[in-house]
Amino acid sequence: MHGCYCGYYGSETDSQRCTCSPGRIAHYRSRISGPMLDRIDLQLEVPRPKEWYQEQASISSAEMKKQVLEAQTVQEERYRELPLSWNSELSGSLLRKFCKMEPGAYKLLQQTVEVLGLSMRSYDRILKLSRTIADLSSAEQIGVEHMAEAIQYRKLDVKI
Numbered sequence: 355m356h357g358c359y360c361g362y363y364g365s366e367t368d369s370q371r372c373t374c375s376p377g378r379i380a381h382y383r384s385r386i387s388g389p390m391l392d393r394i395d396l397q398l399e400v401p402r403p404k405e406w407y408q409e410q411a412s413i414s415s416a417e418m419k420k421q422v423l424e425a426q427t428v429q430e431e432r433y434r435e436l437p438l439s440w441n442s443e444l445s446g447s448l449l450r451k452f453c454k455m456e457p458g459a460y461k462l463l464q465q466t467v468e469v470l471g472l473s474m475r476s477y478d479r480i481l482k483l484s485r486t487i488a489d490l491s492s493a494e495q496i497g498v499e500h501m502a503e504a505i506q507y508r509k510l511d512v513k514i
């Protein structure tokens with residue numbers, strides 16, 4: 355989806371500046387309901403192609419693929435004796451058991467949920483996402499940096 359009605363939200367280019375008022379932007383985004391947003395795992399801002407091409411990819415596709423395969427292996431190992439395979443399937447006590455956070459990460463999540471008034475479902479989503487991000491860097495516990503990245507991927511939960 356676009357970020358707003360005119361479609362230029364977030365654009366840095368002078369000729370393509372967003373003309374929507376904050377109220378219009380909020381209205382545009384409110385068309386996606388909370389329960390709907392809760393079913394979306396990743397929300398992130400994708401720059402317009404012109405700006406995007408100028409940015410260098412920080413890691414290669416091959417490197418990314420390697421990390422993803424490793425993260426999948428970690429999850430397969432972790433859930434071998436359970437009727438699930440992926441972090442995204444965690445819930446309840448299993449979620450708490452497998453998504454151990456460093457104190458800083460826990461604090462960051464608590465604060466984010468409090469400040470933004472997020473739902474419990476949203477809390478769980480961010481937690482599961484941070485588990486996957488931690489797996490991508492082979493971390494046993496979810497660290498602050500993993501949590502911060504997971505929160506970044508829930509951009510639409512953040513009211514503007």
Ligand SMILES: [Zn+2]
Nearest residue numbers: 358360372374
């Ligand atoms: Zn706009």
